[in-house]
Amino acid sequence: MNRYTRDQMAARVARDIRDGAYVNLGIGLPTLVANHLPKDREIILHTENGLLGMGPAPAPGAEDPDLINAGKQPVTELPGASFFHHADSFAMMRGGHLDCCVLGAFQVSVGGDLANWHTGAPEAIPAVGGAMDLALGAKSVYVMMEHLTKGGESKIVTQCTYPVTALHCVSRIYTDLAVLEVTSQGLRAVDIVDGLSLPELARLSGVPING
Amino acid sequence: MNRYTRDQMAARVARDIRDGAYVNLGIGLPTLVANHLPKDREIILHTENGLLGMGPAPAPGAEDPDLINAGKQPVTELPGASFFHHADSFAMMRGGHLDCCVLGAFQVSVGGDLANWHTGAPEAIPAVGGAMDLALGAKSVYVMMEHLTKGGESKIVTQCTYPVTALHCVSRIYTDLAVLEVTSQGLRAVDIVDGLSLPELARLSGVPING
Amino acid sequence: MIDKTMATVAEAIADIKDGATVMIGGFGSAGMPSELIDALIAQGARELTIVNNNAGNGDAGLALLLKARRVRKIICSFPRQTDSWHFDTLYRAGEIELELVPQGNLAERIRAAGAGIGAFYTPTGFGTLLAQGKETREIDGRHYVLEYPIRADFALVKALAGDRWGNLVYRKTARNFGPIMATAARCTIAQVQRIVPLGALDPEAVVTPGIFVHRVVCVPAGATGATHGAAA
């Protein structure tokens, strides 16, 4: 079966981010999107630890421990950047000012519920960070994930079995097999990887998907 | 009958403000307090329109229309001043960070209720400004007012007949006849103007006053 | 490329429609975006709901918008001033609706709108006429009133300088309501005394990050004389 590579997925997400958008890229797979933002668009990155106008990673040796992203990795600031404190930063998110947020996920339901913070395993130490705020904190929430678990189960589900991060929050799902839009009529396939049919995608997903 | 002058009242209030205190002086009579702050104390004035470290009025001709107090009069900034927006300024007050606030009043009740924003006259256009925030916005709320109305009625009352600004908020009352402390056992006279007895003060006030 | 700057105040406010809710920055005249208001008067939108600390001073800015009878309702803390004659006339004639809000609740309700807070419990106003009919609650022995966000279609603010991303810095106590109103409107329009190149504003000292600002228009100080006119 064909699959989109991680870079193809990231490039596909990047294509959907408009010029001038304010965007937060979650930890993990979503950080790849930054490498694929179209050069002819000016897109402003937010990091919830207090920076708007985040630039790429610094050159080796130029790291500044006071200039990091939410993943605690060193970053840079662009001309036009601004720093602010945590309450202001999360007010920016909660208030719906970001255009787009790209997140990883364990599961997404057909209704747009997101599960990405906790496996629910009883022995796991729970940690939520900004996940719940990010899931509500943008006009559009894009999820990037593998379509299937390593065991071959669909990560797109009727109801999340993992503890949810937020309800009805996901706009689009970008996987290695397809791009799906969450609509009031259920999921709609925007793109499918070459060689995979819509019925086959739906079968693999275990949920209905409209064309 | 002897009376404290307005400047004597202001000086008396000023004497009760400790070195290092953060203070908001309300519009009207309380602004006089600024002229009497002891020279050997460093007292930081707050104005709710967004300045901490407010200085005296500027020299004539040096007025800056962007640098005003809550009464919209030109002021100055001292070294160490800081500017902030209205939500931060009122958070500072509501959060109980000011040590002292000095306010004018129409009436104060023996329980410390304050009425200073509205005469209740049906034809009056209501305006509250920061009065209700100021009344709650300091560890100590000092009221400065004439003891009696022009008609000779006491402005210290059992229950306010004017619409209240806030309940149980006044710590001390400075009038032209006395300085009164609001305690859980009622009013207590701290100072009385020369020649006036405690029973006479209580009679004029129309409420019980302890010595 | 992001370029939020616009050539004229008229262009900046052109799409404010009849019935819109418009926040207007300023505390008295300090921080009042007079040229944006003048443009709004010329543009002609009617039946506006205005959010401002005051209800206009003298014969300039907001007072003239009221005089032109463009305002259906005003949400403010301190309408009555010695020079608020245009508001006074309309109010006494029953031709303008007034929602009176304690100044700190006004600020916090505006902030709540920008911050996505659904409602909050504030001690200010408890037990007063201005809390009549409002939900109250005792929390840890203190009494609170439940207050809701105030949102707007547009915010008109005045700042000292801005860049093409919409980052703003203000000047002294003219900052007042500008930064919070900028967060609470669907479209925030800033008049600035100068537009500076991207990167010229210190990132540590930006007061309003550009994400909150949609249009920036340059109105140099003293351009019309009205900016710093009848000041206090």
Place this chain on the structure above:
Amino acid sequence: MIDKTMATVAEAIADIKDGATVMIGGFGSAGMPSELIDALIAQGARELTIVNNNAGNGDAGLALLLKARRVRKIICSFPRQTDSWHFDTLYRAGEIELELVPQGNLAERIRAAGAGIGAFYTPTGFGTLLAQGKETREIDGRHYVLEYPIRADFALVKALAGDRWGNLVYRKTARNFGPIMATAARCTIAQVQRIVPLGALDPEAVVTPGIFVHRVVCVPAGATGATHGAAA
């Protein structure tokens, strides 16, 4: 005269008592007041409730306070990290209580404490495990959870520079929780890389006005090597 500066970190934290609630600034290592924490470890206060975004990294700062078993409870958003082994050990042994709060609710609850807000409705967490048992409300078609302020006895924050009035400026993303924690504690103690003369900080760029700060102690960068140690 107001002089909030203190000579040593030990003096600055001397009166933190057993059982105190202590907010500690920082996001990971950025903005963490490591020298104040080291002094607190040496001072010996026990049974502390700590408010921080994380639960300690590696073998420095907050992690060492946990390792020394001085912390009864931690309120944080993200305890589990690759290098949070001291927390992990205590947690699995049932020797530390954890209150897990979504990061934005943590920030807003701290801000609410500083701002005198009794409680607020936030959309974050609605319908999740972290809102179980909490009061909810639908407002204008959106669902919210009621959250309460988090107050502290002490806040330990790290800033770039401060003056004798306690005014503070921060550095880049090391600002994070410092400014809001400073507002929410009965006593806020700031370690700064340098103390500057009154008036040296631009009044337009002060981030934490001195009213929120009670003690300032100078810890030059690199003074102990721990400040910028195992950074990210």
